[in-house]
Amino acid sequence: MSLFPTYNRFPITIVSGEGTNVIDDEGKQYLDFVSGIAVCNLGHRPPEVQQALQKQMDQVWHVSNLYQIPIQEKAAELLTGATDLDYAFFCNSGAEANEAAIKLARKHTGREKIITFKQSFHGRTFATMSATGQEKIQEGFGSLLPTFEYFPYNDVKAIEEVHDGHVAAIMVEVIQGEGGVIPASAEFLRTVEEKCRELGALLIIDEVQTGIGRTGQAFAYQHHGLDPDIVTSAKGLGSGFPVGAMIGRSELVEAFSAGSHGSTFGGNPLASAAVKATLEEVFTVSFLEKVEQKGTYFKEELEANLASLEYVKDIRGQGLMLGIEVQSEAIQLVHSLREKGLLAVIAGPNVLRLLPPLTVTEAEIDQAVLLITEVIHQQQKDLQNV
Structure with a gap:
């Protein structure tokens, strides 16, 4: 490889994307809750x-x-x-x-x-x-x-x-x-x-x-x-x-x-x-109102599913910029979510960061919450068994 190794790259190559969905070079589809790190606010290829x-x-x-x-x-x-x-x-x-x-x-x-x-x-x-x-x-x-x-x-x-x-x-x-x-x-x-x-x-x-x-x-x-x-x-x-x-x-x-x-x-x-x-x-009133509504919904669903867990220290953020602070390094959650078809990223060692496109649907949020809940529950069990 002829590139300076300035990035810790994940082992996937995304070859196409539309809206909240991307597909890698092996044909696997993912929900993208990274959005190029808060870049693709209108989704992929608006x-x-x-x-x-x-x-x-x-x-x-x-x-x-x-x-x-x-x-x-x-x-x-x-x-x-x-x-x-x-x-x-x-x-x-x-x-x-x-x-x-x-x-x-x-x-x-x-x-x-x-x-x-x-x-x-x-x-x-x-x-x-x-x-x-x-x-x-x-x-x-x-x-x-x-x-x-x-x-x-x-x-x-x-x-x-x-x-x-x-x-x-x-x-x-x-x-x-x-x-x-x-x-x-x-x-x-x-x-x-x-x-x-x-x-x-x-x-x-x-x-x-x-x-x-x-x-x-x-x-x-x-x-x-x-x-x-x-x-x-x-x-x-x-x-x-x-x-x-x-x-x-x-x-x-x-x-x-x-x-x-x-x-x-x-x-x-x-x-x-x-x-x-x-x-x-x-920059239209209706678009921004929908972002606020979806952000509130996303955070409430995460809190309903995760707030009672000892492993989860905090759920915070605003709109569609949310973080889940956990008791161990969050990078393992990123890897587990990727395997299940959801892309996320960390913010510091212990925070799972979620940055979906602003055009994300409630159905896609529900799917992401389900996967995040599964992975975090599993991670808590694994740590308890160590």
């Missing part, structure tokens, strides 16, 4: 996105941001309209969106320090790796950027005690995805926002995993009535097409004038076509 991409492919693929790209403007308007922010910058990934946010916050404020949180995940570039509050992401790469400070997540008192005029921004996830599917409390998020206003710092909300309808709102911060200065997005933004975006307030625009930042491929016509088609489907 017709409206596929048609939009095909139409754009028949016109022009790439022209460079040196020229006007009308479909990019339309995609940006959908993002700013959904966030009540004013400007969007397109790039290729969540890490790049967070890089842009870090650069913009530092340049706008003239300050360098950025507060993030323990167990956070913001990317793997040098700045976003430095922003990430997990040592396992940072090990082996030498000295990190020194201007990030990590605070305990959901600790209101720790934030209240910050009195530092050098803080450019506080960067937070509404639900820590890679950190274990850990939701922030409403009080904690309000305290973070108030502290930003007190310090004259920017509030950056990383919505790379939680955004684009994943929690039942366009963006997860909207459940809490927050008023961010910058929001970052990627994953579900393009239904599998690689694209990211940073959205920000109008008063930040001078710090990102011509030549201050850029991206060769960011928001090119193909990416923008994917974004526009995706958002036109997701």
Whole structure:
């Protein structure tokens, strides 16, 4: 194999997919409750996105941001309209969106320090790796950027005690995805926002995993009535097409004038076509209401079947971003579920993470709950017999 071994790959090769279902090269069908890690929010090969991409492919693929790209403007308007922010910058990934946010916050404020949180995940570039509050992401790469400070997540008192005029921004996830599917409390998020206003710092909300309808709102911060200065997005933004975006307030625009930042491929016509088609489907009241309803149903069914088990420590999350914390390493559950035809992923060593497409049906949720219940009951029996 000619690839660097940077991924622990599962022993399957997916060759086709439609909606919530994928098929491997041996003809076995799976329910996909990974969705490319919260990427395929409209399921695999959503017709409206596929048609939009095909139409754009028949016109022009790439022209460079040196020229006007009308479909990019339309995609940006959908993002700013959904966030009540004013400007969007397109790039290729969540890490790049967070890089842009870090650069913009530092340049706008003239300050360098950025507060993030323990167990956070913001990317793997040098700045976003430095922003990430997990040592396992940072090990082996030498000295990190020194201007990030990590605070305990959901600790209101720790934030209240910050009195530092050098803080450019506080960067937070509404639900820590890679950190274990850990939701922030409403009080904690309000305290973070108030502290930003007190310090004259920017509030950056990383919505790379939680955004684009994943929690039942366009963006997860909207459940809490927050008023961010910058929001970052990627994953579900393009239904599998690689694209990211940073959205920000109008008063930040001078710090990102011509030549201050850029991206060769960011928001090119193909990416923008994917974004526009995706958002036109997701950012509707009826679609988001259905996501919220299905998320509530999914969580209630998991709780009804699993909450009484000693092996299950917690069931948490919001919308269709759920985690089941268990008493042993969750990777064995992932393997057992895959054998039974359900794809899932972990979030930290002890959390089974469930990220179905937002288009999942209740029947598919019922099927997944049945398989998860079987596997977890078996795992508890196996551990009791050791």
